[in-house]
Amino acid sequence: MPRFLPALLLVLAALVLGLAGPAQGAGGRPNVVVIMTDDQTLADLEAMPRTQSLIGDAGTTFDRSYVSYPLCCPSRATYLTGQYAHNHGVRSTTPPEGGFEALDTRHTLPVWLEAAGYDTSHVGKYLNGYGMRRRANVPPGWTDWHATVDKSTYQMWGYTLHENGVDTTYGDFLSEDPALYQTDVLRDKAIDVIDAHAPGRDEDPFFLSLNFVAPHGEVTEPGATTQPYVRPAPRHRGLFGTLQPESPAFDELDVRDKPPYVRGLARIGWAARERIAEDFRARRESLLAVDEAVEGVVGALERTGQLERTYVIFTSDNGFFQGEHRIPKGKYLAYDASSRVPLLVRGPGIAPGGVAQELVANIDLAPTILDATGTAADRPIDGRSLLSFAREPFRRTTRPILHEGLIAGDSDRDGFSSQRRTRVGTYYAIRTSRYLYVNWRGGGRELYDLSRDPFELESRHRDPRYADVRRALAAEVARLRRCEELECGTSVEQLQPLTRRAVRSRTR
Secondary structure (H helix, E strand, O other): OOOOHHHHHHHHHHHHHHHHOOOOEOOEOOEEEEEEEOOOOOHHHHHOHHHHHHHHOOOEEEOOEEOOOOOHHHHHHHHHHOOOHHHHOOOOOOOOOOOHHHOOOOOOHHHHHHHOOOEEEEEEOOOOOOOOOOOOOOOOOOOEEEEEOOOHHHOOOOEEEEEOOEEEEEOEOOEOOHHHOHHHHHHHHHHHHHHHOOOOOOOOOEEEEEEOOOOOOOEEEOOEEOOOOOOOOHHHOOOOOOOOOOOOOEOOOOOOOOOHHHHOOOOOOHHHHHHHHHHHHHHHHHHHHHHHHHHHHHHHHHHOOOHHHEEEEEEEOOOOEOOEOOOOOEOOOOOHHHHEOOEEEEOOOOOOOEEEOOOEEHHHHHHHHHHHHOOOOOOOOOOOOOHHHHHOOOOOOOOOEEEEEOOOEOOOOOOOOOOOOOOEOOEEEEEOOOEEEEEEOOOOEEEEEOOOOOOOOOOOOOOHHHHHHHHHHHHHHHHHOOOOHHHHHOOOOOOOOOOHHHHHHHOO
């Protein structure tokens, strides 16, 4: 055997192991930063050019990213567990079915990462109800903690942070001190975390979960948003003075094919239309400070020499209605406005400028982070890692997404009153690359062919051409609503609707 062959084999083995494991820079295992907003729609990303440039253009933009349960607390529990709500058990924002205390925090992402040697920092909003019923504490797995305490979470001034065991209140709700604007304070605390891990200081890898409240409405009492809806930073007020919602689904003309909740909504009058527009502009303006914060975080990573070995993920916990399908405000439903969110990822091994069309969801966030860090979970995971899709944006599968709405109530859990309040039922829905099928408890159905109707304006659930599609998707919903782990990722057949001629031949 040539003398150089053993050494060559060792080099090749090291290369293979390096390709198989998590991407690593010169400093060892990669860091992970997750930046999450609250109630931000995909379209709202238009107000964030820095974020698009520094994360999306520098990595991969997932154009078809959804949340499985479009409601704050269930969605955030999915982020922390990689599980659908029917598996992690958080079904609402309030007890007993939901809220902070409904999640078993002993089996979550920070616990797994801390056990693997990661420093874990949380900055900003955590789970609904945190610190309300019981004194705030630091949940398992977090080595550094700066969480907003409810009910002050949704206040841009006068909020309280529980910081590693100590409660600190920042300003007063009615006194708008620019230095204490919540988004800016959270930004600075996140930058402190990054600076603390600069080379020569704490060189353990870190996981930073940075959760902004914007563009969620401000709330001083549970169930009632303020007016104006959310106060932007003083430096940004009025910058979108003439902007209007432009979705083709706004104030939908014909809702006879919709479920009872939507059929019970009147057309949006001029007063409500102006209120929606005002809130729309305030939301966009509040995101300008988040956009600056993203620039600050990425800049801190670059300044401290950590950017090249850090995965940065930007997303939202759910979308938000702003007049689509006559719904003036809220979330919860499976429609695109409520469930579709931005998802941008940059990091080691991800080439710049990628746009992925793969259907993905927030069940995939935890497994992506576990994959990036080479860490194992101690519970079954329903999602899958997105790293291969981020690195190969043209890769496609036919895995569907399950949407769940498990607690009846009002789609606007923030207390907005329209002409009348009608209760929304519970539902399960399946989203594929082409279809959205919704199965309402009590028998209601919706079926949208998204290739022909991307704004979900015409349900095909009674169209005979879609009968086979409807039956197949109904069977898939029945399977997915009880799925666990690998069975949640089973592909679905890509069915086509029948032609009119084929329908006529069947009826002869």
